[in-house]
Amino acid sequence: MRYFISFKNTFLLLFFLVISCGNGHQQKKEGTHTENNGVDISEKIVVGANQTNEYLPLLKNKKVGIVANQTSVLFKKDGKHTHLVDSLLGLGIAVEKIFSPEHGFRGKADAGEHVKGNKDTKTGLSIVSLYGKSRKPDAEQLKDLDIVVFDIQDVGVRFYTYTSTLHLVMEACAENNVPLIVLDRPNPNASYVDGPMLEMAHTSFLGKIPIPLVYGLTIGEYGKMLNGEHWLANGVQCDLTVIPVKNYTHQSNYSLPIRPSPNLPNDQSIALYPSLGFFEGTHINAGRGTEFQFQRYGAPFLDKNYFTFTYTPKPNFGSKSPKHQDEVCYGEDLSHIEAPKMVSMKWVIKAYQHCTDKPNFFRTSSFTLHAGTEKLQEQIESGLTNEEIRASWQKDLDSFKKIRKKYLIYD
The missing domain is CATH 3.40.50.12170 (Uncharacterised protein PF07075, DUF1343)
Structure with a gap:
């Protein structure tokens, strides 16, 4: 079949072919x-x-x-x-x-x-x-x-x-x-x-x-x-x-020019999301109702003698009814830290250890769906460290990497 296009659309096609080299990325700030x-x-x-x-x-x-x-x-x-x-x-x-x-x-x-x-x-x-x-x-x-x-x-x-x-x-x-x-x-x-x-x-x-x-x-x-x-x-x-994406590897530092969803506003939130996203399965607020989503966490029932950072969630773009709306939350600000390139449980563990209402910390069914397993909640409640929990994942990660390798398009 011949590839035919009108004169007007030919012009437009040429225009878009010219701009097709125009995507890149910003360095993380x-x-x-x-x-x-x-x-x-x-x-x-x-x-x-x-x-x-x-x-x-x-x-x-x-x-x-x-x-x-x-x-x-x-x-x-x-x-x-x-x-x-x-x-x-x-x-x-x-x-x-x-x-x-x-x-x-x-x-x-x-x-x-x-x-x-x-x-x-x-x-x-x-x-x-x-x-x-x-x-x-x-x-x-x-x-x-x-x-x-x-x-x-x-x-x-x-x-x-x-x-x-x-x-x-x-x-x-x-x-x-x-x-x-x-x-x-x-x-x-x-x-x-x-x-x-x-x-x-x-x-x-x-x-x-x-x-x-x-x-x-x-x-x-x-x-x-x-x-x-x-x-x-x-x-x-x-x-x-x-x-495929051109001129890209898995090690490329890519800064998203458009927020991918309402509560991932910048590079820091995206980098911390794998770790702080677990709070979605708890009664802890993970920055929703602020402009620092997934860059902080807190709740009224975290120990205010241990956590000195406070904030108050309010309804905003992407969060009409945030957890603990209009309540002072005690927690931690992570907006300026260097986000680790790993899944860290240290913040969830810290929040649990310094929670004044441990029986109401987890929303168990939701936490299990976020974690994909019941084991993670059990590990946190039993007092395992971040390092011990991470070590328990290694066998499964090694097996998955063998599967993953078969489908890689990029280095």
């Missing part, structure tokens, strides 16, 4: 508390979405569905960006509908908040929520599509739900014979593999497959692993194409 506003194109990391010449031929004359949110953008040389949906429509691609993950298409909903389907006011396209009544596209929603494109920024932590959305989208596409393209993006936590392994008895939307908390894969590599290990339902395999 310690202690910053503001959202990053641009990209340093001198670093020359090029995300999959910017490589239009690689995937436009696959979309030509096709009815296309897009799984996207606010991070699904093409970067320009001036540091600005254009949303993938707008770019494809401008290039004459027949985008038929949008599928949105947790937090919605524009990324404004609270964590765990169900998102209703609606229409995008800019394009008029219908939006199908994958975080509402259903989290998996059904046959009716896919029947008029020839192909689906998935483009969402991940942060490489198992209980961050975008990989679960990819999992279910791949299953749906496989079951309905619809090809899927993943436009890959760097993982800011890809330089290490760590944390407790998920046990299949504790699967949920916070973790669907037996992997450690931090898995060291981009979302494209993750999709390859789902296929290769037959981890989709009934062992189905998706017709998957990954558009």
Whole structure:
């Protein structure tokens, strides 16, 4: 089939091919508390979405569905960006509908908040929520599509739900014979593999497959692993194409230019998220209701003689009803520390040891789903140290690394 495009769309195509070299990253700035506003194109990391010449031929004359949110953008040389949906429509691609993950298409909903389907006011396209009544596209929603494109920024932590959305989208596409393209993006936590392994008895939307908390894969590599290990339902395999990131390795320092969700505002929060995210399964506030999400923790019932740092959570963007709203919380500020490239239990252990109401520290069912195992709570309650807990993960981590190696696209 000949690849034909009108004069107007040819001009637009050439324009976007020119800007496809325009994505890079900023160096991390310690202690910053503001959202990053641009990209340093001198670093020359090029995300999959910017490589239009690689995937436009696959979309030509096709009815296309897009799984996207606010991070699904093409970067320009001036540091600005254009949303993938707008770019494809401008290039004459027949985008038929949008599928949105947790937090919605524009990324404004609270964590765990169900998102209703609606229409995008800019394009008029219908939006199908994958975080509402259903989290998996059904046959009716896919029947008029020839192909689906998935483009969402991940942060490489198992209980961050975008990989679960990819999992279910791949299953749906496989079951309905619809090809899927993943436009890959760097993982800011890809330089290490760590944390407790998920046990299949504790699967949920916070973790669907037996992997450690931090898995060291981009979302494209993750999709390859789902296929290769037959981890989709009934062992189905998706017709998957990954558009890789250029000039990227797992050791690249990549600063996200757009916050991937409302409560991950900067590099520090993203780096500490693997460790402080465990507080989501407790009655401890992890900075929600402040501008330092996942950079502090506290509660009214932590020992105020031990913890001298205080803050008071208030409703804000991404957290309409934070834990301990309007209460003084005693805890610790981690916004200026050098975040470790590992999963550390020391802060959860410290909070538990200095809690004045230990029986009400854990929300046990939620903590188990976040950890992927009942063992972690038992280890903390029994007084194991951070080092002893981390050592207990090693055998499982070694086994997973052998699986992971088969699906690596990048060094």
